[in-house]
Amino acid sequence: DAGVIQSPRHEVTEMGQExxxxxxxxxGHDYLFWYRQTMMRGLELLIYFNNxxxxxxxxxxxxxxxxxxxxxxxxxxxxxxxxxRDSAVxxxxxxxxxxxxxxxxxxxxxxxxx
Amino acid sequence: xxxxxxxxxxMFVQEKEAVTLDCTYDTSDPSYGLFWYKQPSSGExxxxxxxxxxxxxxxxxGRYSLNFQKARKSANLVISASQLGDSAMYFCAMSLxxxxxxxxxxxxxxxxxxx
Numbered sequence: 001d002a003g004v005i006q007s008p009r010h011e012v013t014e015m016g017q018e019x020x021x022x023x024x025x026x027x028g029h030d031y032l033f034w035y036r037q038t039m040m041r042g043l044e045l046l047i048y049f050n051n052x053x054x055x056x057x058x059x060x061x062x063x064x065x066x067x068x069x070x071x072x073x074x075x076x077x078x079x080x081x082x083x084x085r086d087s088a089v090x091x092x093x094x095x096x097x098x099x100x101x102x103x104x105x106x107x108x109x110x111x112x113x114x
Numbered sequence: 115x116x117x118x119x120x121x122x123x124x125m126f127v128q129e130k131e132a133v134t135l136d137c138t139y140d141t142s143d144p145s146y147g148l149f150w151y152k153q154p155s156s157g158e159x160x161x162x163x164x165x166x167x168x169x170x171x172x173x174x175x176g177r178y179s180l181n182f183q184k185a186r187k188s189a190n191l192v193i194s195a196s197q198l199g200d201s202a203m204y205f206c207a208m209s210l211x212x213x214x215x216x217x218x219x220x221x222x223x224x225x226x227x228x229x
Contacts, residue, residue, distance in 0.1 A: 033216065043205065043219040056216075089157065095215070102149055103207075103217050105159035 006092050006106035013113055018080040021109045023092030024073055033103060034067055034077050035091040043091075049075065082113045117141075118208050118220035125225050127196045134181070135191040135223045137206030145211035148189040150180065153203040153222070162204075165189055196227045 005024040013019050025032045034046040047057040049069045057067070064083070069075040079086055089110050093103040117140040127133040139148065150162040165173045165180045173180040181190040193200055203222045209215040 031215075035219075042221045045216060045218070048216055091159065093159075093217075095217075097215070101215070102161040102164055104161065105151075107158050110157070 004092055004094055004104050004106035006090075006109050008109060009107060011109060011111045013082055013111070015083055015113055016081045017113075018078065019082045019086075019111060019113075021077040021090050021092075021111070023075045023077070023106060025075070025092070025094030026104055027073065028096070029094035029104075030097050031095045031103075032069060032075050033091075033093045033095075034075070035093065037089040037091060037108070046077070046090075079111075082111075084113045087112050118206050118218055120206055120220035120223050122223045123221075125223055127193075127225065127227055129198060129227055129229050130195055132192060132194045133196055133225065135193070135204050135206075135225065137189045137191065137220060139187050139189060139206075139208050141187075141208065141210055143210040147209045147215070148180070148182070149207040149209070149217060150178070150189075150191045151205045151207060151219075152200075153205065154199075155202070159205070163191070193225075198227050198229060201225060201227045 007022045032049040035043050036046055037043050046059045047067045052069045067077045089108045091105050091108045093105045095101050095103040119138045122136055146167045148165040152160045152162055163173050163175045163178045163180050165182045172182050177194045179192045203224050205222045206220040207217040209217045
């Protein structure tokens with residue numbers, strides 16, 4: 001398996017524009033997580049899915065953020081409209097069920113909103 | 115609520131020496147997992163080692179070992195024989211059975227290995 005695949009790796013956009021981040025989890029994994037990493041707040045869990053169903057989106061900062069998982073092999077995180085404070089590295093990760101299963105991370109998307 | 119604390123924002127070590135990175139956690143859940151990840155300057159998150167709350171022995175993976183002290187709620191990472199390539203951010207994480215095994219991360223420790 002190629003691991004968790006995220007695209008794009010880098011995104012620069014203007015304030016107010018819509019941004020869509022994409023993720024392909026590892027085949028067979030039941031959980032998919034979206035994290036955001038900033039210097040100020042570290043790694044924050046935004047939302048996670050179990051078997052394609054959103055379970056907890058309490059970490060999503062605002063209504064401008066939305067996430068979907070239409071099938072087991074694809075998820076998106078959308079920001080509309082984007083703001084400069086959304087600039088961060090966004091990670092997608094996936095894992096199997098159970099306490100002793102580590103989360104496998106994608107390479108991350110570095111988002112810059114100017 | 116679960117909490118992971120890494121008190122060392124930065125650590126320095128001489129090449130070939132051993133280094134310990136601290137991690138303490140707080141939970142009342144009896145079943146949990148503890149993880150360490152490495153994040154080099156390239157940005158990816160690399161899984162290093164896992165320790166289960168019911169494991170009797172400390173986990174080891176090559177040069178990495180986890181010093182698990184359950185009563186003290188600590189899960190320190192020990193890197194033996196440091197190499198220049200070990201320079202990176204290191205994150206401690208915990209997942210709980212009562213929390214659907216969702217990893218929660220500490221703020222990380224920056225390790226710099228000197229030649």
